[in-house]
Amino acid sequence: MNSERVAAIVGVAESGLGKASGKNVLQLQAQAAKAALDDAGLTKDDVDALFTAGNWAWAPTLMLAEYLGINPKYTDSTNIGGSSFEAHVGHAAAGIKAGLFNVALITYGSTNRTNPINVSYSNPLTGQYERPFGLPGTVGSYALAAQRHMYEYGTTSEQLAEIAVATRKWASLNEKAYKREPIEISDVLNSRLIAEPLHLLDCCLVTDGGGAVIVASKEVASNLKKSPVWILGHGESQSHHTISNMPDLTVTSARESGAAAFEMAGVTHDEIDVAEIYDSFTITVLLTLESLGFCKPGEGGAFVSGQRTAPGGAFPMNTNGGGLSYCHPGMYGIFLLIEGVRQLRNECGERQVKDAEIALVHGTGGVLSSTSTVILGRD
Amino acid sequence: MVQKIQDTIDEESRPFWDGLKKNELMIQQCDDCAKHIFYPRSICPHCFSDNISWKQSNGRGAIYSYTTIHQAFGPFKDDVPFVAALVDLDEGVRMLTRIVGEREQIAINKRVKVTFHQLKDDLVLPYFELE
Numbered sequence A: 001m002n003s004e005r006v007a008a009i010v011g012v013a014e015s016g017l018g019k020a021s022g023k024n025v026l027q028l029q030a031q032a033a034k035a036a037l038d039d040a041g042l043t044k045d046d047v048d049a050l051f052t053a054g055n056w057a058w059a060p061t062l063m064l065a066e067y068l069g070i071n072p073k074y075t076d077s078t079n080i081g082g083s084s085f086e087a088h089v090g091h092a093a094a095g096i097k098a099g100l101f102n103v104a105l106i107t108y109g110s111t112n113r114t115n116p117i118n119v120s121y122s123n124p125l126t127g128q129y130e131r132p133f134g135l136p137g138t139v140g141s142y143a144l145a146a147q148r149h150m151y152e153y154g155t156t157s158e159q160l161a162e163i164a165v166a167t168r169k170w171a172s173l174n175e176k177a178y179k180r181e182p183i184e185i186s187d188v189l190n191s192r193l194i195a196e197p198l199h200l201l202d203c204c205l206v207t208d209g210g211g212a213v214i215v216a217s218k219e220v221a222s223n224l225k226k227s228p229v230w231i232l233g234h235g236e237s238q239s240h241h242t243i244s245n246m247p248d249l250t251v252t253s254a255r256e257s258g259a260a261a262f263e264m265a266g267v268t269h270d271e272i273d274v275a276e277i278y279d280s281f282t283i284t285v286l287l288t289l290e291s292l293g294f295c296k297p298g299e300g301g302a303f304v305s306g307q308r309t310a311p312g313g314a315f316p317m318n319t320n321g322g323g324l325s326y327c328h329p330g331m332y333g334i335f336l337l338i339e340g341v342r343q344l345r346n347e348c349g350e351r352q353v354k355d356a357e358i359a360l361v362h363g364t365g366g367v368l369s370s371t372s373t374v375i376l377g378r379d
Numbered sequence B: 001m002v003q004k005i006q007d008t009i010d011e012e013s014r015p016f017w018d019g020l021k022k023n024e025l026m027i028q029q030c031d032d033c034a035k036h037i038f039y040p041r042s043i044c045p046h047c048f049s050d051n052i053s054w055k056q057s058n059g060r061g062a063i064y065s066y067t068t069i070h071q072a073f074g075p076f077k078d079d080v081p082f083v084a085a086l087v088d089l090d091e092g093v094r095m096l097t098r099i100v101g102e103r104e105q106i107a108i109n110k111r112v113k114v115t116f117h118q119l120k121d122d123l124v125l126p127y128f129e130l131e
């Protein structure tokens, strides 16, 4: 790795996960923010930049800053779905490099399971050309991508199931995971079809949960109680908003965001020790691995076969149990960062990837619409 | 939901929805770069020209991908199972739609043609069926 050390992640924490029993999204974010600042050894008065993404307020950073009692001089509420928080990390590093602030607090909170925000069936603007056909937007779009990948490359449901099974094995090692009982490939294939070819166990959980990540300048990061996890590279891209405008349903903009992150970090694919890759659906992971260049187009099925991504496998991935088994409150990206940092700090106990020095964290948002890739490294 | 579609119709989208009522699938074409455009826009996403014309599609194309939906939400809950698809029209634009007819016969790359589905008195949707 040869990138300049400008900013680091210095604190991470989750709020309560799973079913947050009556807590609202501000409570969850406050809980996570307090724990992440404690983890870093910083206080709320050290925070001079605030980042969040959510549809729970018309101006989320305004509401959240007031609630937390902080007065940031820089805010960013970029919302590109599940990849928002990887984007926030990149934006925070850029802001620090520009000398605009020193300590950024990034938070997320959702009560998607116990108190979901009512889904509207209105058809705003470009939505009017898709919504009336009744496609359940997210799972339906990913199913279209899976079907096309199967058509082009002969990818099978068994290969997709390999991802769900391996991810569950990691979840069984994480006491915070929502689903921990082991599953077999046949369990995935026998679970009910939601949108063909995707089965229930190809789909992420629906849980509550919040998280927080603290990004600090090199000067601040070098004097804290835990060792910094450096932001080595970042890339961000998007290819479409509506699924009918995705140019090729087998290729995501991870191709661009990944290439940018690798270039900035100055690392190669075989230097990645652990990967945290957004798993809204099994197909999300398979497409992302190909688009990031860990394997060639069409080879994703073979790449994940034989439990290569499971504990003990050649390619440790989604080591907290992922959106498929650990938690998925809607915009999961912040949890990928939290786990990537914990792995590099050697804090993961039973599920620790031995000697992990470099982690790749990759968020995907919308209907394969946006991607953001972060490469992290320890000293 | 159905009522809400009407609420969304505006100057930009009205020719599309009005065309469907006359069983015409209306798309756009750029007068400068000649590429076809869907969904309707006031500016060409290819060359940024604002010289855009409406034209009637021949309503034929091929299935790019499809999925049989077994769990749907809201007003579509009782429609399952149904087939949603992306169809590439011969003019070179892609649209989300439904494929009606024998589900077992549906496959990627098969030829399809538009069929107009009267959802409500004043609302027609462009579905497709195998040719």
Ligand SMILES: [Zn+2]
Binding pocket: B030, B031, B032, B033, B034, B035, B044, B045, B046, B047, B048, B049
């Ligand atoms: Zn043009």
